[in-house]
Amino acid sequence: MATAPKANIVREDLLRVEGVTKIFDGAVKAVDNVSLTVATGEIFALLGGSGCGKSTLLRMLAGFETPTKGRIFLAGEDITDLPPYKRPINMMFQSYALFPHLTVWENIAFGLKRDGMPRDKIAERVEKMLALVQLTKFAQRKPHQLSGGQQQRVALARSLAKRPKLLLLDEPLGALDKKLRETTQLELVNIIEEVGVTCVLVTHDQEEAMTMASRIAVMHEGYFMQVGAPDEVYEMPNSRQVADFIGNVNIFDGVIEEDEADHVTVRSAECMHYVGHGISGHSGMSVGVALRPEKILLSKEKPTGDYNWCAGEVVEMVYFGAHTTYHLKLASGKVIKAQELNNTRDLSYGLTWGDTAYAHWNEHAMVVLTQ
């Protein structure tokens, strides 16, 4: 099967960050030698827990913080020393920071007025933005008279009104409740794609990063642990931390026994693993075998074969509606999670607390983590 090239359009780099470091109060390294490039039209997510430096990096892009070391280029121009009000970058703030004394209309027009745009042009642009976020009827309201979702859309319209080269989103959906978040996520992506603006977004929510971004950088203690497309980062994490941070994962500690070009086998305390791809390692090396809960199948009958199964006692069942997560306690004492789809209305596995269940998975379900 011939594989088509992933992207046949050569996109130029819009944003280039070169070796940026930020040290606060001479001691705390918030961002540690980070380099990245973002292509025009991309939605790039900085994902990490609190204090990982993602917000500091975003604030450096906006111009609110100056890097201690390193340079930032936008469309080839060095913007490292430009103050925020001179950068062609706009930001949608966490919890929006809408000006409370101005109406929706005035909030959106605020940046345009600073640019000295003629009045009729401003009106035209504001109307367009209001239509884009479907808030035309609310133009004369003050921010406090709007719901959270409406405020979020005003904030988006305000940050898009100046047609920035780069749009920064700081926890764009953090202030919304879960149900609203799901619909808003797609709405937001649709609007961003319609406008065609390049985006850098910061979030601690891996689901938000995965649904919205074309690429994700997983940050930890100021540096990038892994950068890649959402499916890459999820299916092929390069370290235990990334595997653990993105989604749920079971990690078996083991030692490589066979190291072949097309497969490896790993012996762990719980079972033998047969991994259907080669890795850069050697036999005798200690590794982790990462296995996502949704890739595990459960059965009451003992599977045949020597590899990729283990037995355990059901110690916990968590019903989510669409799926159920079973916690199995293995003979070694390790508890693994297996997530089963509830694809019929009777609970198909018929398993309950205290039952012995066999967990099995295929050779392509696992990732071997060497670090």
Add this chain to the structure above:
Amino acid sequence: MKNISIRNNISSALRKLIDGRHFVIGVPYFWFLILALVPLLIVLKISLSEMESTEVSSLIEWANGWPTVKLNFASYMFIATDALYYQTYLSSLRYALMTTVICLIIAYPFAYFMARSPKHIQPTLLMLIMLPFWTSFLLRIYAWKTLLVNNGVINNILMSLGLIQDPIAMMNTPFSLMVGMVYSYLPFMILPLYANLSKLDMRYLEAAADLGTSPFKAFWLITVPLSKAGIIAGSMLVFIPAVGEYVIPELLGGSDTLMIGRVLWDEFFSNNDWPMASAVAVVMILLIMLPMAIYNKYQAESKA
């Protein structure tokens, strides 16, 4: 049936009065009634009566077993016709307005930098603002006298430096009056402004900068409008007492600096004309309350 319902209403009203919630809210109302409203009504009553040798006449006279109310508007008529009062009110309002504006101009940067200074030194700065209150008000005003008089500290220094040959006449002029007024009322402007500015969310300024606003412009477009409540509170706290100020014009002002507080004093204690003095006071209260009432109405409407 009707009687029962009335009785029920009364008993429920009584119960409401006694229950904790209403009691707690009721206390300040009661206080306000006793200490503000009743005295105000007494002043109003005196202003509508006449002076009978040393006594104030009663408003209600009994004739043939019937009470007749006798209102005397002579004092108000006199105020309305005599140009002196008109000029004095106008000049009081002008001095009070000037005091308010100058206080605002000085206090705003003061409060701004206090609110922006490191959190741990803010209590100290606040303390320094309130420090003058530890010394008697009269003493502080007298101190200004020794600074401003012809052979006072300021003139002596300027003359010894050879900057001036003859002393500058500062004392008993509108200048010395304004110095005293601004000096005395400045803390009342700083404190509400500081309280307001220290609560200002810095993200609004960041958002303004992000949208292309220079820091100077952002100050006028964001900081000032958002501190409107503080500006209004401070201005009220300065303007209202400044209109009726008596001590500062008496000690620092000249004979030509007309202020209504001094007229009030003269009516009470020199002319011993209580109805006149009360009428002057009532008109002053109306003059101050009218713009406030209009402002409140506008505020309520813009919120709705």
